Amino acid sequence: QVQLTESGGGLVQAGGSLRLSCVASGRLFNTYTMVWFRQAPGKEREFVAGINYSGSTTYYADSVKGRFTISRDNAKNTSYLQMNSLKPEDTAVYYCAGRQWDARQPMGVRSYPYWGQGTQVTVSS
Secondary structure, rough: HHHHHHHOOOOEOOOOOEEEEEEEEEHHHHHEEEEEEEOOOOOEEEEEEEEEEOOOEEEEOOOOOOOEEEEEEEHOEEEEEOOOOOHHHHHEEEEEEEEEEEOOOOOOOOOOOOEEEOEEEEOOO
């Protein structure tokens, strides 16, 4: 069983930055697609960013392109989400998720068996 643990959330003013981290247990991290989703109150969980097992391919939701950067360090079993130019509409609980790599697009929330507990990001105006 893989356990994912997020950290790095908090309260920040609009225009500020945060970096989220997701540490995975186990020895197969370098075979996983890793993603970040977020969920705001009253809304469905939405895809934010994804990265393939090697880090050579990344994916972003249109709403965060140019502001957020996903990366990974396989030696540390860690995925990161660098969030810059934050906006109040970025306020949500952010979740990391992972699955064994395959050729499917990474945006499907139901395709991930491993989830973190979530970390709150609040952006004040």
